[in-house]
Amino acid sequence: MTATIQVENLDIVGRRGKGVELPIVQNVSFSVQRGDMLALIGESGSGKTTIALSLLGHIRKGCRIAGGSVRVAGYDITTLTPHECRSMRGRVVSYVAQNAGSAFNPALSIMPQVVEAASVHRILPKRDLEARAIDLFRALALPDPETIGKRYPSELSGGQLQRLMAAMALITDPEVVVFDEPTTALDVTTQIEVLAAFKAVLAERGITGVYVTHDLAVVAQIADHAVVLKDGAIREAGTVSDILFQPEDPYSQALLAAAEPSVRPTQGVEEGEALLEVRDLVVGYGRPTAMGLPENVIVNHTSFSVPKGGMLGIIGESGCGKSTLARAISGLQPWASGDIFFNGVSLAGDVTLRTPEQRRHLQFVAQNADSVLNPTKPIGKTLERVVRFYGNARGEAVTRRVYELLDMVQLSPALATRLPSELSGGQKQRVNFARALAAGPKVVLCDEITAALDTVVAAAIRTLMTDLQRDLGLAFIFITHDLHALQSICDRVAVLYAGQAVEVGSAEALGAGIHHPYTRLLRASVPLMDSSWLERTRERGLAKALPVATCDPASTPPELCCFLARCPDRVSGLCDKEPPPTLFVPQGPRVLCHLPTSTRPEFST
Amino acid sequence: MQLASFLKRRTVLKGSGLLAAGMAPQNGIAAPIFGGHLKVAGVVGSASETLDPARQSMATDYIRGRLFYDGLVSLDDMLNPQLALAETLDSDGFVIWRVRLRRNVRFHDGTVLTAEDVVFSLLRHQDPSVSSQQYALAKTMQSVRAISPLVVEIVLNAPNADFPAILGISNFAIVKAGTKDFSHANGTGPFYCEEFAPGIRVIGTRNPDFWGDRPYLDSIELIAIPDDMARHNALMSGDVDLIATANPRLVQMLKEGGFGIIESPEGTYTDLSVRLDQRYGRSADFVEGLKYLFNREQIRQSVFLGFSRIGNDQPIPPESPYFNHQLAPREHDPDKAQFLLKRSGFWNEILPMVCSPAALGSVDIAVVLQYSASQIAQKIAVQRVPVDGYWTQYWMKASLGFGNINPRPAPSLTLGVGFASTSPWNESRWHNAHFDGLLSEVKSTGNDARKRQIYWDMQELIASGSGVCIPNFTTSLDAYAPHVCGLRPSQAGQLMGYDFARSVWLRGNRGRAT
Amino acid sequence: MIGIFGKLRSKHDRAVLLLVFWLLLALIGPLCSSYNPGAISSQPVFSGPSTAHLLGTDYLGRDTLSRLLDGIRHTVLLCFASTLLSCSIGTFMGIAAVTSKSWVEVLAGRVADGFLAIPSLLFALLVIAVFGTSTVALIMTMGVIYMSGAYRTSRALSQSVAQRDFVTMARARGEQMTYIIVQEILPNIAGPMMADIGLRFIYSVLLLSNLSFLGIGVQPPSVDLGSMVRENMLGVVYGSPAMIVPVIVIAVLTVGINVTLDSHGRKD
């Protein structure tokens, strides 16, 4: 029996601008049997997407196949005419892209896009296609399957779009589906829903697939075989269990090590005097309502504090108000009520009204290093400006200080003359860090700084943070959606949901004890390196919650529990009537809930 | 004195008259053919085009005027007054003029021309709100009254032997008494006004009841094409049959293409006037030096490509019977110019000289003069200024500025308007009592020999004393398609003194119904 | 030598080289011509090329080559200067509008829209009336006319840049407005702005000839390229170089500068 996908000695080369051709993919061979799922594992720049796209006969501009062959479902991709290629794409092989948000055409509604491939290939009449699409929507557990097709991409969440894209890929009943990091951009609680939906549909239809990802835990759930790629070449190939549990190649081992969750032992930092304190903060947009609150409340009566040299993690899913909170603390977003104290002094809402000292001591490292660094300035100049601006050095000393800063973030001084575009993502994030350090801060606010980075690089950045905390006595606020990351460096944590800090406590204690239901959901949704995790979790209803999509958190009256709509443990007559009280769990966190139960045994593990 | 003897009836002059005048008809001799539609392109067209004779100020206005209206007198090719609507014109000491009108002349609306119409038509020029172009000349009429239904008596406030020529000015055309609305023309002319769209076009159709000789054309269409190249292109492509103001630079090509050119020697000139009452002009040496600086031949060759006549710093053109041909033009004499300019004390100054496309050819003349000056190391700063507002904002205001003067129907008018001490249009502010005396004398004399003598003296006075430098008289060029016949040169200006429509005919089967 | 050519490979240097070439031609060119631009020769008008007059003579019988060099001088210098003026002020105002308070932006937007809606002819006449016909007035006129256009473009371009985090950071640091405009935003819109400046340069070359036609503009005997074409337009029927060559020079000048600026503005 011949494999459905057969890639042999594939070489792909490419060039940037008018530069020389460089190899992107080198001598790659693999095959996938009918009905199997192959995972292509690698970090950014490993060529995994290039290989995935080549399965559809699509080679990006500036690149070309230099050798080898690609056979998919009986087609020899390298010899197809453009017309044959078009007729194969979508019909025989389909593709699920990484970022559904940008892969849907914003100008068109969902349904025509979903059925488009099938209708241009004239597979079925339009009406039948729409019926089939609605079936798929239902199979993928999408809300309102009948009407969701009439909506526009901007009106749907990332998880929904990702599933809709799967529907789009499946509508033509293809033999092969290529998934390119389909869940990377999703929140964990969403990811689990999407993964489950994918797995069910693929199994039901016997589809052969290729799954591109960097997330080993996801690989464990969904794939049968795996290929580890680095720099365009295969490092190791085999079954998923071999690769995940008995990796032979050192690179595979390194990948696994970085993915291993680590919990930082709390260093017994006493609740010292708060360096930065957020008290009852309300941030929102729009005109104030009769109650004096803004029309759209983003951050809702949130309080927490960071001691000198402390490391506070703030965790929450997208849209929970993390970034707004960070912007409010940095003085970029005025708030409606509440206070922020720095060193015991109340801070002004507008950064321009704060004193230079306050501005200097409170630094913000934003999520997207690309956007924070001026692309037209060499990074040395960017740092220099900050050093000069805060008057930390003059003349010759400025250059010295810049080199020092680069050294502090473990970058070579030679990079000072480079433009941001000439640096890798990790390097840029380090520069971004150095930029904040250049001011000579006391608190550094880090907003999702590792989200866009590869696992290994992200781990290194986090190590850098702990080093700086130790060496310089800096305090950090680390905002993230990644529970593992948070646990690996933070000593305290605030769990944010719909703008409220539903739980504030020590990071170490997250693994056990009494918690808010949302914290538990979050905890249970993080995939484990175990191929049966997904089934187990679903079966036992650990991560049971109503899907985000079906409810609008904002529809709940602001005084009631914000998690009410999704909460599996809610008590009617109590939770939907009265505002949740703040409970102080003994030796545990401060929780905003009526019933922070921990009666379930799995929490004690 | 019965003037009908020297004011021959226009009808007599027509046909044989032009041969008598010594000007050969173009296109050989052929029997004129009736019928056809002629399309003519003039130069200036704008929304200010009007059918009110009093307000006519542009060439296309004059053409329209001659299509639809008649004056009491018309001017012939030699600028001699000929009787038109007037049957006789008598004068008493050149002060009281008596006009007897033709019988049975009808306006386009069918009414008959009466003395009352003439009185209305002449007196309305004295009303400032009519804003007549000839307000000043009209003011010299002390009274105008109807003596009988066909006789009008005009009393002047001073004798003027050239009064018939004044009546020949197109602005003094006769309109129906009481006319206020000039959106449509109701005249006595050879064509009816079929369509008038200011700035766009005018169409005339033949007036079957015309009192004079029947015009040859069935209809005529007049448009304006301001752009030189476009106008010539329209002629060469056959879109129009006749254009006014052909560019000298294209004459050669037009001739090679089989098109005809009419060269009309007119009295128009572009002059540099030096204000005698301001800085530079106070020095007679300066004015004299400037006049020697003009390289008149070079201007003739470079600017006009030979289509001009060299001027001698006075306004009477060489074709005029009163031209003083003993008064030779000043030669281009750089040494003398340099000597005089140095003596004037303005040698080291950069002379500001204002010119504008509004004064035709002035920019090019200024450039040639600037070049002549540069050869004797005299610096001239040419200041080219916009067309609009030139006549009120710059003309006669700048110390050194250009003007452009159109011919007037009689030398006394030309000399009086431009050079009399009291005239508001005395460009150089030249005041000469002797000249003023000669002017009033010539207006009241009927003796031609004496007139000639006075005119000669006046020309000498101007050439030597006034601040006006007249390097050239321009020759008007009209170009026409080969099938257009009956055109001849005229001293009265372009397109047979704007009167071509009464004489032109089309050869072959060029007519088209309108 | 190799070093110099090696350096010229970069787009930036090619653009600079082209500008330097035209500027040098503008400054030195007229010194090399064998005739004064106002000198009238004895040749007939619109004569063809000869040994005395390499490009023949113009409509008044002047040497075409000398006038061409003079025309290049005025067109290049005046249009460079006015484009620089309109684009620098327009660009600055555009960015400033984006970075300043919202009512300033709205007001500036309305005024710029209004300026764009007023025909440039009216505008030109106004400036003549107010400032006279000097060279400075000329540069001012052309500068003002194209300022709103540059304003619009730069505002549109900088809107997205002003949202970027590095601008927010600079603001949070407490940087001055000028620093943010010049150092942070401007370099990031420079590329597309360049392409826009190129088009504006073309328009200013054309406008200059129109202004000369109206009466302001370069005063005789000097000339600019557009006016030279215009005054020799009749030469088209004789195939005169006096009309054809300046057209070619204008095209080469403007297209060359645009292509260079375009590729300079393009990211690779």
Added chain:
Amino acid sequence: MKNSLPKLIGKRCLAAATSLVFVVVTVFAVTNILPGDATDALLGQNATPQTVAALRHGMGLDQPIFFRFWSWLWAAVHGEFGHSLLNGLSVADAIGPRLHNSLLLAGAAALIAVPASLFLGITSAIWKDTFYDRIVSIMTLGVVSVPEFVIATIAVYVFSVRLHLLPAIVDVGSVHSLGQFLYAFFMPVTTLALVSLAQMVRMTRAAMADTLSASYIEMALLKGIGPVRLILVHALPNALGPIVNAVALSLSSLLGGVVVIEVVFTYPGIAGLMVDAVSSRDVPMVQACALVFCVTYLILTTFADIVTILSLPRGRKA
């Protein structure tokens, strides 16, 4: 969605009205600051103080400027644009047929220029940085850099004078059929279309190149969508905003920026009327023409803005 669509459109229209007021005031001020007045154009060299004074009185020019502006504005608000100072004809009557002519010319030119520039812009975005792209770019720049009177005059000289194929002047009155229309309007329309091409091509190319690099385009490609559908259904709607804006700007200049074309083809359009009115200081006419241009500009740009809003699904739904 904080702003509903009618509210957005209303806001945009209000902004346009503000600009209109600015233009009306500025144009009136400018025309009055200019040296000289309408009496110059009527009396010229033969002006005398008496006739000038009488004429000024007759035209109402002897009244204070604020009073004149106010009475003009009052009448204009009531739809009455006054009478030409030069020939006393109603301004509306004078502008009417010329505006019709100009719209005809501009409309025909737009019919050619807009599809052509879309085609050129889109194709050069597709084949970005290829030889084709370069040629299109250089050709369109070349066409715009050569003064339009040169293009027009040479075209007339070649096609009318030398080849006798087309008329040298446009006789609007003679157009009664499509054939006659094509015959009469071919050259001016083509010339006008050519000179307005460059900016639209460049903007279309830029917007299209931007859109074509979006990931939903790659996605569509991976669905096996053909090139035509890819461009028309997927790319164009998203690039529409900037393209429509560029088209609006170019079209508004088609109406007012065509003096040269009108001159060369002796075409009685509104641009020539405006130039004429400015040089003769015919204030009511200048005001009315400026108003026409300004309103056209504002209608087009406002329309473009609304299209931009509508081209986004958010706008459509709101």
